[in-house]
Amino acid sequence: MSPSKRPEPVQIVKQRRDAALNALVHGVPYIKFLGIEFDRRGDELTAVLPFSEKLIGNPFLPAIHGGVTAAFLEVTAIIGLSWAYLWDDIESGKFDAERLVSGDLPLLPKTIDFTVDYLRSGLPRDAYARAQINRSGRRYASVHVEAWQDNRHRAFAQGTGHFLMPQSNG
Amino acid sequence: MAADKTTIAKQFISAIPHAKALGMEFTKIESGVAEMRMPYDERFVGDPKTGVIHGGAVSALLDTTCGAAVMSHPKAPGGTATIDLRIDYMRAATPGQALRTRAHCYRITKNVAFVRAEALDDDDEVPVATAAGAFTVEGLTQ
Numbered sequence: 380m381s382p383s384k385r386p387e388p389v390q391i392v393k394q395r396r397d398a399a400l401n402a403l404v405h406g407v408p409y410i411k412f413l414g415i416e417f418d419r420r421g422d423e424l425t426a427v428l429p430f431s432e433k434l435i436g437n438p439f440l441p442a443i444h445g446g447v448t449a450a451f452l453e454v455t456a457i458i459g460l461s462w463a464y465l466w467d468d469i470e471s472g473k474f475d476a477e478r479l480v481s482g483d484l485p486l487l488p489k490t491i492d493f494t495v496d497y498l499r500s501g502l503p504r505d506a507y508a509r510a511q512i513n514r515s516g517r518r519y520a521s522v523h524v525e526a527w528q529d530n531r532h533r534a535f536a537q538g539t540g541h542f543l544m545p546q547s548n549g
Numbered sequence: 550m551a552a553d554k555t556t557i558a559k560q561f562i563s564a565i566p567h568a569k570a571l572g573m574e575f576t577k578i579e580s581g582v583a584e585m586r587m588p589y590d591e592r593f594v595g596d597p598k599t600g601v602i603h604g605g606a607v608s609a610l611l612d613t614t615c616g617a618a619v620m621s622h623p624k625a626p627g628g629t630a631t632i633d634l635r636i637d638y639m640r641a642a643t644p645g646q647a648l649r650t651r652a653h654c655y656r657i658t659k660n661v662a663f664v665r666a667e668a669l670d671d672d673d674e675v676p677v678a679t680a681a682g683a684f685t686v687e688g689l690t691q
Binding site: 406407408409410411412413432433434435436437438442444445446447449450451453454484487489490491492493494495496497500 | 567568569570571591592593595597603604605608610613630632633634636
């Protein structure tokens with residue numbers, strides 16, 4: 380039995396993962412515009428959309444704009460897919476977060492189509508979402524996203540999208 | 550009557566905070582057909598490398614235009630909410646160009662309105678995206 384490599388210190392691992400996630404999320408102006416952030420536990424991501432007045436679509440109820448909900452789900456799907464796609468490179472240290480911060484973003488998956496089911500109206504409070512990758516091929520991926528507010532088991536919207544994966548070389 | 554409904558729909562949509570935040574404006578709204586415009590804005594970019602607008606912003610514009618088309622339909626009592634919306638992205642929107650959307654509420658029943666829409670930039674030939682959705686039919690205030 381060959382001696383196994385000593386695991387890296389936890390801080391180093393966390394720092395590398397968080398730097399990669401930050402670079403990925405904060406490099407996109409529209410994600411910043413909506414105010415979406417991501418919580419990370421190991422490789423699991425939870426998207427967080429803090430409530431703000433500018434997200435309102437129906438001032439009488441009031442309710443979050445359906446377009447905001449769609450955008451929130453789509454952002455969660457794209458970041459979730461990119462995160463899974465880049466994970467091995469992040470773990471090996473091949474992925475250079477410093478380069479990302481300077482604006483050199485990796486190629487991201489492109490949305491082919493996205494369908495949103497509106498299950499109940501989005502309340503004027505924070506929303507959360509998680510993506511599940513149901514298929515991830517070399518060219519195409521299928522991702523399902525659920526978004527909830529107060530109660531994890533009462534989703535207010537769900538979406539399914541198909542994505543074209545970045546092609547490294549032709 | 551139809552003119553009143555158009556005015557109400559226009560006022561209602563213009564009062565939406567998120568429509569204002571994205572800089573959306575009406576170019577036409579009449580009997581189940583709505584057209585809107587959203588100027589290019591760097592804050593809505595999804596890919597900083599190319600400056601292409603994020604699909605989410607395109608979705609928000611299409612959703613709003615579809616809702617307006619429902620509200621302006623002669624047979625609609627006034628209010629609506631999205632049940633589901635599917636968007637197909639044909640190509641990236643050209644950076645620097647405004648997006649124009651057109652939605653048509655082509656069928657309305659007592660409870661459901663069916664809408665189709667498309668989004669264009671300066672190129673009229675190939676749409677940036679198309680949308681198809683189902684919307685609720687309800688009163689203006691609940």
